[in-house]
Amino acid sequence: MKRMLLFLFLALLLLSLGFGGGVFAGRMWMTPEGGASGTVIEEPGPVFFVGDFISNLAGAGSHVVNFKLSMEMSSPRALEMISSPNWLARVKNEVILLAKDRVFEDLTNAEGILSLAEDIKRTVNAIMPPVRDKVPVIRVLFEGFVLQ
Incomplete structure (x- = not known):
């Protein structure tokens, strides 16, 4: 029983770390400020x-x-x-x-x-x-x- 609880706890821990890391990586590298897209938005002229x-x-x-x-x-x-x-x-x-x-x-x-x-x-x-x-x-x- 202890093994099963430990296994379940580790699985949830790894799942949450993976999800959190994915969200962090997505925000870090996939936003215009992050750098991967590197899109420069041109200011409109008069x-x-x-x-x-x-x-x-x-x-x-x-x-x-x-x-x-x-x-x-x-x-x-x-x-x-x-x-x-x-x-x-x-x-x-x-x-x-x-x-x-x-x-x-x-x-x-x-x-x-x-x-x-x-x-x-x-x-x-x-x-x-x-x-x-x-x-x-x-x-x-x-x-x-x-x-x-």
Whole structure:
């Protein structure tokens, strides 16, 4: 009987040490602070609200897209540049032209919306001068997106 209690006690002790060691190792090496994943999270740049857009879509049917657009800029200087009325008017014009070229079916899934965002980013970076050898727009962000 004593042997069985001793065996049961040792089994529970080893099980709890193994579980505790596994939890400790997981927290130590599998968290971003620990080092194994080593993921560096990039701080967002300054964000500029471009505006609300409503546009008819190309193709058959009378479909409309309505979205709020912001852009993450590469630097405060790029933010200052895009917020000037001259650049803002050109950027808004390009966004409207890009949205008008889309058809309803293109924008019914996330892939199509991401494609529009990438096209907007590429076009705006093409018309605006670089800031310290960097493109001005890092990311295009939709704050709202409705298809009708």
